[in-house]
Amino acid sequence: MFFHQKELQFHSKPDRPDPLYAKKLQEILGGQFGEISVAMQYMFQGWNTRGNEKYKDLVMDTGTEEFGHIEMIATMIARLLDDAPVNQQEDAASDPVIGAIMGGMNPHHAIVSGLGATPENSAGVPWNAGYIVASGNLLADFRTNLNAESQGRLQVARLYEMTEDKGVRKMLSFLLARDTMHQNQWIAAIKELEEKDGVIAPATVPKEWEATEFSHTLFNFSAGEESKAGSWTEGRAPDGAGNFEYVSSPEAHAEKPVLKPAPKYMHNTLP
Amino acid sequence: MFFHQKELQFHSKPDRPDPLYAKKLQEILGGQFGEISVAMQYMFQGWNTRGNEKYKDLVMDTGTEEFGHIEMIATMIARLLDDAPVNQQEDAASDPVIGAIMGGMNPHHAIVSGLGATPENSAGVPWNAGYIVASGNLLADFRTNLNAESQGRLQVARLYEMTEDKGVRKMLSFLLARDTMHQNQWIAAIKELEEKDGVIAPATVPKEWEATEFSHTLFNFSAGEESKAGSWTEGRAPDGAGNFEYVSSPEAHAEKPVLKPAPKYMHNTLP
Amino acid sequence: MFFHQKELQFHSKPDRPDPLYAKKLQEILGGQFGEISVAMQYMFQGWNTRGNEKYKDLVMDTGTEEFGHIEMIATMIARLLDDAPVNQQEDAASDPVIGAIMGGMNPHHAIVSGLGATPENSAGVPWNAGYIVASGNLLADFRTNLNAESQGRLQVARLYEMTEDKGVRKMLSFLLARDTMHQNQWIAAIKELEEKDGVIAPATVPKEWEATEFSHTLFNFSAGEESKAGSWTEGRAPDGAGNFEYVSSPEAHAEKPVLKPAPKYMHNTLP
Amino acid sequence: MFFHQKELQFHSKPDRPDPLYAKKLQEILGGQFGEISVAMQYMFQGWNTRGNEKYKDLVMDTGTEEFGHIEMIATMIARLLDDAPVNQQEDAASDPVIGAIMGGMNPHHAIVSGLGATPENSAGVPWNAGYIVASGNLLADFRTNLNAESQGRLQVARLYEMTEDKGVRKMLSFLLARDTMHQNQWIAAIKELEEKDGVIAPATVPKEWEATEFSHTLFNFSAGEESKAGSWTEGRAPDGAGNFEYVSSPEAHAEKPVLKPAPKYMHNTLP
Amino acid sequence: MFFHQKELQFHSKPDRPDPLYAKKLQEILGGQFGEISVAMQYMFQGWNTRGNEKYKDLVMDTGTEEFGHIEMIATMIARLLDDAPVNQQEDAASDPVIGAIMGGMNPHHAIVSGLGATPENSAGVPWNAGYIVASGNLLADFRTNLNAESQGRLQVARLYEMTEDKGVRKMLSFLLARDTMHQNQWIAAIKELEEKDGVIAPATVPKEWEATEFSHTLFNFSAGEESKAGSWTEGRAPDGAGNFEYVSSPEAHAEKPVLKPAPKYMHNTLP
Amino acid sequence: MFFHQKELQFHSKPDRPDPLYAKKLQEILGGQFGEISVAMQYMFQGWNTRGNEKYKDLVMDTGTEEFGHIEMIATMIARLLDDAPVNQQEDAASDPVIGAIMGGMNPHHAIVSGLGATPENSAGVPWNAGYIVASGNLLADFRTNLNAESQGRLQVARLYEMTEDKGVRKMLSFLLARDTMHQNQWIAAIKELEEKDGVIAPATVPKEWEATEFSHTLFNFSAGEESKAGSWTEGRAPDGAGNFEYVSSPEAHAEKPVLKPAPKYMHNTLP
Ligand SMILES: [Ca+2]
Ligand SMILES: [Ca+2]
Ligand SMILES: [Ca+2]
Ligand SMILES: [Ca+2]
Ligand SMILES: [Ca+2]
Ligand SMILES: [Ca+2]
Structure with a gap:
């Protein structure tokens, strides 16, 4: 009130x-x-x-x-x-x-x-x-x-x-x-x-839910490595759970997706 | 690109x-x-x-x-x-x-x-x-x-x-x-x-622009003093520029405003 | 406050x-x-x-x-x-x-x-x-x-x-x-x-600004005269400034507008 | 059409x-x-x-x-x-x-x-x-x-x-x-x-649905009693169902609400 | 009307x-x-x-x-x-x-x-x-x-x-x-x-306004050359003003932009 | 990616x-x-x-x-x-x-x-x-x-x-x-x-779904027949499925709708 x-x-x-x-x-x-x-x-x-x-x-x-x-x-x-x-x-x-x-x-x-x-x-x-x-x-x-x-x-x-x-x-x-x-x-x-x-929100996510191999890595998706000079590419990360890493040439971890053709009743363009 | x-x-x-x-x-x-x-x-x-x-x-x-x-x-x-x-x-x-x-x-x-x-x-x-x-x-x-x-x-x-x-x-x-x-x-x-x-953004505001007597005070505008128990009511503030204070009963620092009546050409309700 | x-x-x-x-x-x-x-x-x-x-x-x-x-x-x-x-x-x-x-x-x-x-x-x-x-x-x-x-x-x-x-x-x-x-x-x-x-807002509009011959007329723009039976088609209007009127077949009071062709620098379609 | x-x-x-x-x-x-x-x-x-x-x-x-x-x-x-x-x-x-x-x-x-x-x-x-x-x-x-x-x-x-x-x-x-x-x-x-x-919309609400003890009262939630001088604080109300009343110091009619803590699966901050 | x-x-x-x-x-x-x-x-x-x-x-x-x-x-x-x-x-x-x-x-x-x-x-x-x-x-x-x-x-x-x-x-x-x-x-x-x-809208753009060397070229910005198989990579373009071309590896036509630092009165982060 | x-x-x-x-x-x-x-x-x-x-x-x-x-x-x-x-x-x-x-x-x-x-x-x-x-x-x-x-x-x-x-x-x-x-x-x-x-999107609509007697007709709903002079009022239509037609005075194909009164529990105005 x-x-x-x-x-x-x-x-x-x-x-x-x-x-x-x-x-x-x-x-x-x-x-x-x-x-x-x-x-x-x-x-x-x-x-x-x-x-x-x-x-x-x-x-x-x-x-x-x-x-x-x-x-x-x-x-x-x-x-x-x-x-x-x-x-x-x-x-x-x-x-x-x-x-x-x-x-x-x-x-x-x-x-x-x-x-x-x-x-x-x-x-x-x-x-x-x-x-x-x-x-x-x-x-x-x-x-x-x-x-x-x-x-x-x-x-x-x-x-x-x-x-x-x-x-x-x-x-x-x-x-x-x-x-x-x-x-x-x-x-x-x-x-x-x-x-x-701890510093990562939310704090309640169980470790086993997370693909932790990707939790401390900076991927260099914008050409040029200026960002490598920051405090976020090496040393202990703020969450204390790992060390920062830097990947110069990021790679795909999955295949090219090919979607199932739409059902006829959707009136999409059929292949 | x-x-x-x-x-x-x-x-x-x-x-x-x-x-x-x-x-x-x-x-x-x-x-x-x-x-x-x-x-x-x-x-x-x-x-x-x-x-x-x-x-x-x-x-x-x-x-x-x-x-x-x-x-x-x-x-x-x-x-x-x-x-x-x-x-x-x-x-x-x-x-x-x-x-x-x-x-x-x-x-x-x-x-x-x-x-x-x-x-x-x-x-x-x-x-x-x-x-x-x-x-x-x-x-x-x-x-x-x-x-x-x-x-x-x-x-x-x-x-x-x-x-x-x-x-x-x-x-x-x-x-x-x-x-x-x-x-x-x-x-x-x-x-x-x-x-x-420093922690206060933006860092470039000259001290003399700021009414610093209000920079470290929590005003208790919601009745009940539960918030007094936090780390934000006493001790050095994070900006290092003062100590936190707590005001139980905040007061107005200005008068009740009375606006000038609208000019007739605005077609507002005249007093 | x-x-x-x-x-x-x-x-x-x-x-x-x-x-x-x-x-x-x-x-x-x-x-x-x-x-x-x-x-x-x-x-x-x-x-x-x-x-x-x-x-x-x-x-x-x-x-x-x-x-x-x-x-x-x-x-x-x-x-x-x-x-x-x-x-x-x-x-x-x-x-x-x-x-x-x-x-x-x-x-x-x-x-x-x-x-x-x-x-x-x-x-x-x-x-x-x-x-x-x-x-x-x-x-x-x-x-x-x-x-x-x-x-x-x-x-x-x-x-x-x-x-x-x-x-x-x-x-x-x-x-x-x-x-x-x-x-x-x-x-x-x-x-x-x-x-x-008075009941017409805003009250401050001078009479001479208004085309008062249109201030009390219901135009029958939707075919069918059911609306004629209401209290808004005859008798004194609430503003006391005139009597309600009803127009069965509304007519245009202006000509068909023909706009000036767009200047060439607008890149509209020229006629 | x-x-x-x-x-x-x-x-x-x-x-x-x-x-x-x-x-x-x-x-x-x-x-x-x-x-x-x-x-x-x-x-x-x-x-x-x-x-x-x-x-x-x-x-x-x-x-x-x-x-x-x-x-x-x-x-x-x-x-x-x-x-x-x-x-x-x-x-x-x-x-x-x-x-x-x-x-x-x-x-x-x-x-x-x-x-x-x-x-x-x-x-x-x-x-x-x-x-x-x-x-x-x-x-x-x-x-x-x-x-x-x-x-x-x-x-x-x-x-x-x-x-x-x-x-x-x-x-x-x-x-x-x-x-x-x-x-x-x-x-x-x-x-x-x-x-x-009647003047209250919608007209079809049964009386017993309404907490009628609150249907004709102005609560003075903004300090200052200027509003008391209006036609809405005493006399018969327009709906004819009661007299206007004025309450200078409104009071709470319910307790302070304390919500149940969120379930763990919501990842809210637990108390 | x-x-x-x-x-x-x-x-x-x-x-x-x-x-x-x-x-x-x-x-x-x-x-x-x-x-x-x-x-x-x-x-x-x-x-x-x-x-x-x-x-x-x-x-x-x-x-x-x-x-x-x-x-x-x-x-x-x-x-x-x-x-x-x-x-x-x-x-x-x-x-x-x-x-x-x-x-x-x-x-x-x-x-x-x-x-x-x-x-x-x-x-x-x-x-x-x-x-x-x-x-x-x-x-x-x-x-x-x-x-x-x-x-x-x-x-x-x-x-x-x-x-x-x-x-x-x-x-x-x-x-x-x-x-x-x-x-x-x-x-x-x-x-x-x-x-x-003609088919290009608007039709009124003078030729000399346009960098026409880029008016008929498909740049392959998404890896994979499936799009090369279409009717838009060779032959006369619909506008009749050139032939379609296909560039497998698009290149930048300008340098990396470096913006002037913000003036101090903007309170941006200075370099 | x-x-x-x-x-x-x-x-x-x-x-x-x-x-x-x-x-x-x-x-x-x-x-x-x-x-x-x-x-x-x-x-x-x-x-x-x-x-x-x-x-x-x-x-x-x-x-x-x-x-x-x-x-x-x-x-x-x-x-x-x-x-x-x-x-x-x-x-x-x-x-x-x-x-x-x-x-x-x-x-x-x-x-x-x-x-x-x-x-x-x-x-x-x-x-x-x-x-x-x-x-x-x-x-x-x-x-x-x-x-x-x-x-x-x-x-x-x-x-x-x-x-x-x-x-x-x-x-x-x-x-x-x-x-x-x-x-x-x-x-x-x-x-x-x-x-x-074919030119009509989507192409997959079966003929029997469509009221084809209305598929090639221009209705003159805006008084004046200037639009009759266009390529869309006579001759074969682009879809090749019929000839364009022009109707000077369009007529209603259905009656005046009268909706069922709202149920009382909706609190709409009853008739
Ligand atoms: Ca980079
Ligand atoms: Ca409080
Ligand atoms: Ca009507
Ligand atoms: Ca008040
Ligand atoms: Ca491609
Ligand atoms: Ca027409």
Whole structure:
């Protein structure tokens, strides 16, 4: 059960309107790694957690905060859209700066939402749940989370570069910090789980299920051996179960497949 | 530039047809973490790599292999569909086992592809590029990759549980092993990058951009303090830049936002 | 800013597992009119409201409650999936009831989420933000909301018919009641707005913008005059601005359009 | 069965080309509430109507007209694209007005459709059937329709503001009028149905299915009691079955859920 | 402008209900090559045609007919859903045939549409406009059309195999015939255009734009020379502009690309 | 199994950066008929081919080459994005040319991919597998392929018009040539198949399944008889099985359908 408090978690007021930047900011609201993604992802992970109350609480703590971040960015976008020049056709014809703004802003911000944020990314594509992950395996999912916070913080850093507005940058400084914390916490939680069960997810696969002769080998499928110089071609592998190997010229381990002709009732082309 | 060899990388022949299992196997072909996802993800990461030829070769080596995995699973699905009972209506009426198969198989396998694999997940939803990630930041992307190989191996393990077919299990044993290797290699590569630049991605954000007073704090937004017992609430944080803190009752750091009324030409409801 | 309390708003415990019903229940979680839709819709409406704090609070009150409904249904689905027969292939071959379940359940519930709810509809299609509406015009949006609560309650009623499980029905009885309240409240709010501004949204369109000679006419474009018998073909129209009219044989008010040939540089087929 | 007449229902000729406006106009062609949506929605409602020939004819009359509106807007877009400056790179470099147009127009209008309309919204996202509704319950669906005509007319009004072109405005004046009529007719039809069966959809839910103690209560889940001042917190509710109530501090009616640990064969993280 | 007549173009009445078949039939209603696709595709081609009234009329004639086909199939699906066993849980537990039906039918047919057709394919995925094509080049588009009618007829043939119902087969016999006609007509129209302008689309590309030394060569990128035995490796090519050639071992015509390192402000990983 | 060679198949280096053109070029990378589409389409056709090794090799030869084309265009896009003015806000305010570029470029190229190509079309919509076709019937699929190469070449021609950059045009000249070859080869392969089995796909439908009285008739559903003047209204039809006919006033061949009222448990509106 959720409760809402109208005060924002952090400041969200630009120094001045900027409809072009409002369009860009949509990426961290409704994009692949926007706040909707992390909020929904952590919720579904929490609801799917069976036992493991400590971890469940952690994802719910974090996910609930993320809903507040959606709110913060939605508010910022609404304010960046104040006074967007949507009805100034005559001026646009003679003033190329206004023309560039009108051509470059997301038309949804004017036609669809009436100067409000939309649940879309910076290209105007609606958010969809194919972005998120909740598998029931905590090690796998915390790696998902660490990734999401890494990509998210990267996008915030790029957006920081794209504006000089002090109010916008203030909000972004908060988001950078929270993404730092979230990376820190997922790293700590992953370490806990790896120390208990090992680094390969899921930890529960019996050895005899696996063709272990292929578990530590890099196949050189892209010509050129630059990749041979990395830490992944010799020495003990992180799972402690074998040594890395490198195969310069990978070979097929199976024959060329020839499929049975389709039955006549399928109306495929018969041979 | 790519070259194709018709021999398969590994065996891909079931002991017997099984159209219901063919439907399930689609998940690791065309699902969020199926082989199409990793193949395309590694390709775009490779093509977007600027400099860093060692890492570029690594992702191209791995991604090129994954195209061979798509092929392997597509072949397996085609063989599991041999003799699918698609035109045996009369039998289905009297034989509930056939009825269950006809009701449960993916209709696309008969109507659309003529007993072939489709670029879809196990629910019949087409693959889309919103699943994949290629950001230009290698630490962020290698975390994406580690996640993808963890989720992928988890799904393979579950699929292994769902069949007794020895031929199918043989192919899955190979996929388990390759996912083990890929987890191992991304862990190794991540470690290289973290040792060089630190654990917080991206490493290039200047300290003064960040509201660092919020960089190490867990806010308890979900009532109950179970999460306090974890390694993420006290002690040195993984980034080495501060100590973890825990806030039991998070507070707002900003006022309640009140938006400017919409201009009349927007036709919003005026206050 | 949001807070989460782990106790559920209402009971969510089935009498017995039922993976087929779990699949169906996904519709009111992640379908077009599921709880994700109303929760997100009310949030974006709230965040986009400019002035009108009374209405803003109403949508935020309601939307925040809906997040709790997502949680309630996600919990129910997880419990309906307990003991789903995903690894009992041998039994399935001989027991057609188990076969029907395994053929009919959503494969994502086993392969992807590990016996948890997914953010998808009952066919396995991921939720997307193209379902929701937040226009900035309250009359238009409250009609959206009344519609959503009508469609949602209809689906709950149909799902009630499809189970005999007392625990499931108890939860549905709560959802039916809340959808009743939400229909009641949006009807009341719509009435307030219509009394103030009239029934045609948006109320702010100047008369001279509109070709009012077409504002009260039903054109009979589908042969047969059954529709003439309704309350929409004669008498005062609800907007009070004219009388309904009926045109048996609609006519074109413009000529046949002939487009200018494409310029040569477009490589269209030239005439 | 359908017939087509090449004359347009109404005028559709701009005074001058305007590729930027062509992009915006796509919203009411292929957006969530564009003409494709209403045309397809009314068709599916008609085809799904069982009995109720009067209402069936009404939706078919209206839906068939909407196909003519798609045509009208598609024609307008094609004409707005005449002479789009797609091959004038040299000029664009020196003339910022042309640059703004080339940067702001939808690239599909040049590359994909050869100066024709596309079945997409104003951001270039293809229309999809997840936008539409046809439930078999007429009260629910007519509320859908009233909503669609409200959102649609709102978007037309905003587009009217965004152009000075007399030809475009003439077409929009017709669309404003038809949306007025369609709002009028759905209001009239809703009133008929509500008078017969009551205002809560669907009308057929037996009282004993519903937890009626929750059917008239507003829960204050968003802090602040602004919403208490509305017509939805006291007095007789529109359904006539109870009085509105207001709960300042909503409480949980169920315990904290603890899920059963996942079975080992799921490879979830065990507690 | 369109008109609708309620009589169907052809019979559409099954001998008996069959909810499993109703699900399958959705493929030719709302699938990639279903009737919605061809109807919308021909409409957009017609509306985008500039000049060429003869061809425009042909696509409009055909597209308008296809709307009648949507109607016919939607009606058939509604009738196949009559008496679907959606509320017979008790029976399903003991009767595996009913269980198979309930597990296998599309849940949307009961929960969402109330026993009506939905604008979806046979897996329940909503139709979307990314399926269709209208490029402004008639030769290219008529090839699209010939393809659509070929794939569509193939699917109808497969569906014919999957039922013994005489009423359903009667309707399919009509669709087979119309797809035959439509293939015939597009072949005829393609021949007209090819005879005028040549077989390579678009015909308007100046010779000097093209690296013609690569215009007639098959590169053997998949090991094995089976493809050499075809009519595409020697002799005059269909365009009459050269002879086919075959290259056994394709070679790169460009160097290995090395991208410029990203600027620091992008926060990519620097080399 | 696949192998990768880092040298490109052809040159891919622009004379100068051009972020606006980079956005447009995405169409032939990740659009409906971009290189991802043809690569994936040919792969699935190859993997689904049952017998017919000659044709299988042909599609695999061609599809493998297309992966190299994706690479070539991705490289070109990355180079066109070099020095994109993403962090020059101050300049943009005063320099309208920079403003136009920043407003018009795809925000994903800066925020999401770090100056790399994305798997999206020119409007920023992610590629999805709903674009592609692999039916198991070679005649049908080769028509799909001919269509894809026709639409693709058309888009390349239009993109050629939109740039003066010699490096870009050089790459496009290669793509034009390869699309010429691919059209040539599919025409040749189609001719082979048609000569063997006839022109109507699939060839295996028994005559008695088809209502042949409707197999050669054009119905005039769009008023106006311009289409009568074509080669498709009289004379022998291409299938050699009948003569074309023309029906000026098409008539219904079935009655008006009246559906059975919905059962009460569906909660539809009863008549
Ligand atoms: Ca290599
Ligand atoms: Ca907590
Ligand atoms: Ca009528
Ligand atoms: Ca409140
Ligand atoms: Ca070959
Ligand atoms: Ca005609």
